[in-house]
Amino acid sequence: xxxxxxxxxxxxxxxxxxxxxxxxxxxxxxxxxxxxxxxxxxxxxxxxxxxxxxxxxxxxxxxxxxxxxxxxxxxxxxxxxxxxxxxxxxxxxxxxxxxxxxxxxxxxxxxxxxxxxxxxxxxxxxxxxxxxxxxxxxxxxxxxxxxxxxxxxxxxxxxxxxxxxxxxxxxxxxxxxxxxxxxxxxxxxxxxxxxxxxxxxxxxxxxxxxxxxxxxxxxxxxxxxxxxxxxxxxxxxxxxxxxxxxxxxxxxxxxxxxxxxxxxxxxxxxxxxxxxxxxxxxxxxxxxxxxxxxxxxxxxxxxxxxxxxxxxxxxxxxxxxxxxxxxxxxxxxxxxxxxxxxxxxxxxxxxxxxxxxxxxxxxxxxxxxxxxxxxx
Numbered sequence: 519x520x521x522x523x524x525x526x527x528x529x530x531x532x533x534x535x536x537x538x539x540x541x542x543x544x545x546x547x548x549x550x551x552x553x554x555x556x557x558x559x560x561x562x563x564x565x566x567x568x569x570x571x572x573x574x575x576x577x578x579x580x581x582x583x584x585x586x587x588x589x590x591x592x593x594x595x596x597x598x599x600x601x602x603x604x605x606x607x608x609x610x611x612x613x614x615x616x617x618x619x620x621x622x623x624x625x626x627x628x629x630x631x632x633x634x635x636x637x638x639x640x641x642x643x644x645x646x647x648x649x650x651x652x653x654x655x656x657x658x659x660x661x662x663x664x665x666x667x668x669x670x671x672x673x674x675x676x677x678x679x680x681x682x683x684x685x686x687x688x689x690x691x692x693x694x695x696x697x698x699x700x701x702x703x704x705x706x707x708x709x710x711x712x713x714x715x716x717x718x719x720x721x722x723x724x725x726x727x728x729x730x731x732x733x734x735x736x737x738x739x740x741x742x743x744x745x746x747x748x749x750x751x752x753x754x755x756x757x758x759x760x761x762x763x764x765x766x767x768x769x770x771x772x773x774x775x776x777x778x779x780x781x782x783x784x785x786x787x788x789x790x791x792x793x794x795x796x797x798x799x800x801x802x803x804x805x806x807x808x809x810x811x812x813x814x815x816x817x818x819x820x821x822x823x824x825x826x827x828x829x830x831x832x833x834x835x836x837x838x839x840x841x842x843x844x845x846x847x848x849x850x851x852x853x854x855x856x857x858x859x860x861x862x863x864x865x866x867x868x869x870x871x872x873x874x875x876x877x878x879x880x881x882x883x884x885x886x887x888x889x890x891x892x893x894x
Contacts, residue, residue, distance in 0.1 A: 522636035531606070535599030536592060543591040556773045608639035613645060621689045623651035661818040661824070710839040715771065716824075719848040724765035728876055729770070731760035731804045732795040739772035739793055742781060744761075750787045751808075757795030759878040765854040773804065775842040776869055780808035784866070800870045801855075809865035818859045818867065822847040846871070 519666075603710075612629055618629040628649060631642035677699060718724070739753050744755050745774050752836075755858040762769075780791040789809045796803045850857040855873035862868050 531603035532596060532599035535602060539595035539599075540588065540592050543588055547587060550584075564612075566851055569578050576661050588599050604765065609642060613638075613642055616642075616645060616649070616675055620649055620652070625649055625656060628729045652725050656751060658823075660669065670706065676702045677706075702835045709841075712845060715768075716841060716848055719768060719845065719852045722852045723770060724850055724852075726765055729762055729766050730825030731762060731773075731873070732757055733764070734769050734773045735777075735793045735795055736776045739769060742777050745778070746781050749789065750783065751781050751784050751789040751791055753781075753791050753793070755793045757793075758797055758888065760795040760804065762802040762853070762873040763876045764873065768849045768852070772846050772871065773806075775807040775846050776809075776871070778803075780806050780844050780867070780869075784808050784810050798872075798877065800875055802875050804871045804873075807862060807868035808866045809862075809864070812865045813861040813867060815861060818861050821859060821867075822857065843869075 609631055612631065615628055616629045626649075628646045629642040630646065631639045633639060637815055680695055680699055680702070682690070735757075736755055739755050743753060777791065777793060781789075784791065791806065794805045796805070822843045847857050849878045850871050850873070853873050855871060858870040858872070860868050860870075
């Protein structure tokens with residue numbers, strides 16, 4: 519924003535230092551002058567003692583000295599204030615340089631203010647933390663944009679190839695072509711819808727309502743029961759009423775993504791998925807764990823990044839669009855919750871979503887809930 523030029527902070531501080539020093543000197547000289555005016559002065563000559571009047575003494579003896587002292591204090595205050603203000607404001611110069619560098623596009627620059635902690639160094643540390651978060655966020659957005667472009671380009675390129683083949687050979691079997699185009703188009707639509715859902719969750723543009731995570735988890739497991747049967751996976755649900763607040767649609771999507779991910783990335787046969795809800799003093803918890811291949815903590819840490827499906831996970835027939843856990847993470851953060859992923863000792867994955875507990879009464883009718891585990 520355009521602003522008219524003004525005095526620099528250093529000059530303002532210099533004038534302030536000099537002004538206070540000059541004022542202190544003036545008060546001191548006034549005090550001395552008043553003292554001399556009251557006391558007077560006896561001066562001796564050849565004729566004897568002569569009393570000099572206080573006004574004459576002040577004008578002839580003390581006033582010139584006072585003026586010289588005031589001039590000295592003014593010059594000393596200006597020079598000393600300028601030096602001291604420069605030393606005090608030096609950290610601000612480094613912070614200003616760092617912010618201008620960041621504004622020019624270089625987010626990797628850090629202030630790294632040396633010395634002991636004070637107000638300037640706390641400010642510099644806060645800027646360094648902000649720069650680090652911005653750099654990580656921008657890098658993540660760039661990776662996301664690149665991956666999204668790649669993922670969207672793939673079905674479009676396949677569709678173009680199929681159409682070119684059909685145009686080159688008009689007598690080719692159109693039934694097979696239509697089926698393949700339908701599959702590719704469905705994947706592109708799923709990816710687009712996932713991207714829109716991710717954007718909506720990021721913007722937090724939803725109305726909060728009372729939600730019971732246990733009912734949401736049951737609905738998700740019931741919906742995905744046919745998929746579990748197809749993969750030979752047993753679904754187990756258990757737990758207590760877990761009231762929270764948020765978007766019912768987004769939380770259902772969160773639970774569905776978790777259960778779907780647990781079913782698809784499981785053992786080839788006789789796999790198990792356990793869905794459990796619990797209530798803690800200040801939070802409602804949803805835990806989904808599944809059997810599966812042995813995973814490392816380093817690999818698990820990448821699963822919430824967009825389009826990351828882990829080793830060999832992308833080649834499965836139900837790999838999805840690679841946004842399932844990324845959407846779970848975004849929905850969790852939009853609801854002020856925490857998401858924790860951890861490999862199970864015997865293989866597979868345990869995912870825990872912890873959301874703030876809802877205040878007030880529980881959601882739903884407790885008589886409709888079953889306390890023991892349910893098998894699907």
